[in-house]
Amino acid sequence: MPELPEVETIVRGLAPRLEGRVLASVRAQRADLRFPFPKDFAQRLEGRRVVRVTRRAKYILVYLDGSEVLLCHLGMSGRISVAPEAGAALDPHDHVVVVTDAGEQIRFNDARRFGMMDLIDEARVFEHRLLRNLGPEPLDEGFDGQFLARLLADRRTSLKAALLDQQIVAGMGNIYVCESLFFAGLSPRRRAYTVRGSRAVRLALAVREVLLRAIDAGGSTIRNHVQASGELGYFQHQWAVYDREGRPCPNCRCERGIRRFVQAGRSTFYCPSRQR
DNA sequence: CTACCATCCTGGTTGC
DNA sequence: TGCAACCAGGATGGTA
Numbered sequence: 001m002p003e004l005p006e007v008e009t010i011v012r013g014l015a016p017r018l019e020g021r022v023l024a025s026v027r028a029q030r031a032d033l034r035f036p037f038p039k040d041f042a043q044r045l046e047g048r049r050v051v052r053v054t055r056r057a058k059y060i061l062v063y064l065d066g067s068e069v070l071l072c073h074l075g076m077s078g079r080i081s082v083a084p085e086a087g088a089a090l091d092p093h094d095h096v097v098v099v100t101d102a103g104e105q106i107r108f109n110d111a112r113r114f115g116m117m118d119l120i121d122e123a124r125v126f127e128h129r130l131l132r133n134l135g136p137e138p139l140d141e142g143f144d145g146q147f148l149a150r151l152l153a154d155r156r157t158s159l160k161a162a163l164l165d166q167q168i169v170a171g172m173g174n175i176y177v178c179e180s181l182f183f184a185g186l187s188p189r190r191r192a193y194t195v196r197g198s199r200a201v202r203l204a205l206a207v208r209e210v211l212l213r214a215i216d217a218g219g220s221t222i223r224n225h226v227q228a229s230g231e232l233g234y235f236q237h238q239w240a241v242y243d244r245e246g247r248p249c250p251n252c253r254c255e256r257g258i259r260r261f262v263q264a265g266r267s268t269f270y271c272p273s274r275q276r
Numbered sequence: 277c278t279a280c281c282a283t284c285c286t287g288g289t290t291g292c
Numbered sequence: 293t294g295c296a297a298c299c300a301g302g303a304t305g306g307t308a
Binding site: 001002006034072073075076077112114115130164166173174175176242259266267 | 300301302303308
C-alpha cells in the first residue's frame with residue numbers, strides 16, 4: 001500500500017538495518033519488474049556498503065559506497081520484509097532477496113510487478129527520468145497555503161486529479177488525496193485553480209496533518225517486519241472516507257453518507273455536504 | 277491544456 | 293460451490 005506514508009514507514013524501518021551494512025548477498029529471482037533490471041544488477045550490488053536510505057516521493061533511495069544509488073519503487077503491490085523466519089521458503093513473488101553482513105535477510109515482494117528498481121549514478125540521481133519532474137514534498141518546510149495555491153494556479157483540472165499528479169505535489173496517492181480533501185472540506189470536483197487564500201491554507205494543513213498522522217500510525221508497527229501483510233500500520237482504521245461508501249460521514253449527518261464516484265479512472269470517496 | 281483510455285500484472289472479492 | 297467479472301494503494305503514453 002505504498003503512498004508517501006507507507007514508503008516513509010519502510011524507509012524508517014530499513015535505515016537502521018541497512019545503513020553501515022554491507023550487502024553480502026543479492027539474488028534477483030527474475031530479470032525484470034515493471035522494467036528490466038540493469039545489467040549485472042545483483043552482482044553490482046554485492047559487496048557494496050549502504051551509506052544512507054532516504055525517500056523522495058514514493059521512491060526509496062539506497063545510497064551505496066562507490067557513488068551509486070539503488071532506486072526502488074513499490075508500485076501498487078510491492079512490499080519489503082526484513083528477516084522472515086530463518087530459512088523460510090521464498091514466496092513466488094519474492095523477486096529480490098538481500099542478505100546483509102549482519103545476517104539479516106530483506107525481501108522485495110511484488111505480486112503485480114508494477115514496481116521497479118534501478119541502479120544509478122549518485123551525481124545524477126535527480127536527473128533520472130522518473131525523478132526529475134517530481135513536484136515538491138508536502139512535508140517539507142514551506143509547504144503552506146500560499147505555496148500550494150501557486151502550485152494549483154492556472155490548473156483547470158479537478159482538485160483530485162491535481163493532487164494525484166506527482167509533478168504538482170509528490171507522494172500523494174488515492175487514499176491520502178481523498179482523506180486530505182475531506183479534512184480540508186473541499187470537493188474533489190472543484191477546479192484546482194480556485195483553491196487559494198483560506199481554502200489553500202486549509203488544504204495545505206490537511207495534507208500535512210493526514211500524512212503525518214498516517215506516518216505515526218504506520219511507524220508504530222515496525223518491529224522485525226518493516227511492512228508485513230497487506231495492511232500497513234493502523235491508519236486504515238482511521239480512514240474518514242476512503243473505502244467507506246455509504247457509511248456515515250464522521251463529521252455530519254447527511255442522509256446518504258460517504259459517496260463514491262470515478263474520477264481520473266480512480267475511485268473518489270467524499271462527503272458532498274461537508275466538501276464544497 | 278485536459279479528459280479519457282488502455283496498459284503493465286496478479287489476486288481478492290463480488291455476484292450470478 | 294464454481295466461475296467470471298470486476299476491482300485494487302501507480303505511472304505512463306496515446307488519442308481526441
